[in-house]
Amino acid sequence: MLHLVPGDPVKIMLDGAGSAAPATPAQERALRHELGLDQPLAAQYARYLGHAARGDFGRSYESGRPVTQALGRVLPGSLALMGCALALALLLGTGLAIAGTATGSRVLGGLLSTTQIVGAALPSYWVGLMLMELFSFRFPLLPATGDQGLESLVLPAVTLALPTAGFIAQILGGSLRQTLAQPFITTARAKGAGRLRTLTRHALRNAAIPALTVAGTTIGGLLGGAVVVETVFARPGLGRTVVDAVNAHDYPVVQGFVCLTTAGYIAISLALDLLYSLLDPRVAP
Numbered sequence: 001m002l003h004l005v006p007g008d009p010v011k012i013m014l015d016g017a018g019s020a021a022p023a024t025p026a027q028e029r030a031l032r033h034e035l036g037l038d039q040p041l042a043a044q045y046a047r048y049l050g051h052a053a054r055g056d057f058g059r060s061y062e063s064g065r066p067v068t069q070a071l072g073r074v075l076p077g078s079l080a081l082m083g084c085a086l087a088l089a090l091l092l093g094t095g096l097a098i099a100g101t102a103t104g105s106r107v108l109g110g111l112l113s114t115t116q117i118v119g120a121a122l123p124s125y126w127v128g129l130m131l132m133e134l135f136s137f138r139f140p141l142l143p144a145t146g147d148q149g150l151e152s153l154v155l156p157a158v159t160l161a162l163p164t165a166g167f168i169a170q171i172l173g174g175s176l177r178q179t180l181a182q183p184f185i186t187t188a189r190a191k192g193a194g195r196l197r198t199l200t201r202h203a204l205r206n207a208a209i210p211a212l213t214v215a216g217t218t219i220g221g222l223l224g225g226a227v228v229v230e231t232v233f234a235r236p237g238l239g240r241t242v243v244d245a246v247n248a249h250d251y252p253v254v255q256g257f258v259c260l261t262t263a264g265y266i267a268i269s270l271a272l273d274l275l276y277s278l279l280d281p282r283v284a285p
Helices: 009-015 025-035 041-053 067-102 106-121 124-138 151-179 183-190 195-232 238-247 251-279
Strands: none
Touching (some): 009 025, 041 251, 067 106, 067 151, 067 195, 067 238, 106 151, 124 151, 124 195, 151 195, 183 195, 238 251
């Protein structure tokens, strides 16, 4: 897809080299041959796969660094943001789901259900700007931009967590209601277990699998949201790095990013499969 986007990485590299004179066609041909961009697209793809299989993901056209270094330099910041956001989303989503299911009030239950829907629909950029306006400008409690420790992580993590929490709460709430209709729940209540104890000790563990599946698949959504959040809060990370790489037609960085996210999905799917059997003995390991 990047090859179809207007623009030429060779001209971008030569124009950014700092030379006052425009690049000559001979210089363009030489650099294109050096990068292998004069080959057919299928040949470039096969060549990339061959190098990637040996752990060589190429060098960034823009910086000249190996792709592993270019991504590894910003990966810890993005992982910290996504990890905090996922933890907050799980806590908030689980709390909303339990509260909405445990309450005996139809009005309060409807209000909590509406909160879940609204939370899932909130756009990250709007949430980020509102939090920044409230907690950085109107009440200067937290920094608005940068990556200067734990305080600067709070607003971006909350921004990224709120929509995910609403989505998790919807899935977990529906699964809890289905689980509460099962015969073993009737048995637990017959033994004297209260509504809250029944929810937390008996129903939650059995209802958690769909929510965990959603939490695993939302990693991609968190990564996509991180692009926006890191831009709004001016945080260095994978999101901003990949946006810059797309704008510069830096093919190796974008391809390395795709490989990294694919490996992440595989690892998360494997971890979830192993966790299912621990949560529910009926699931074969």
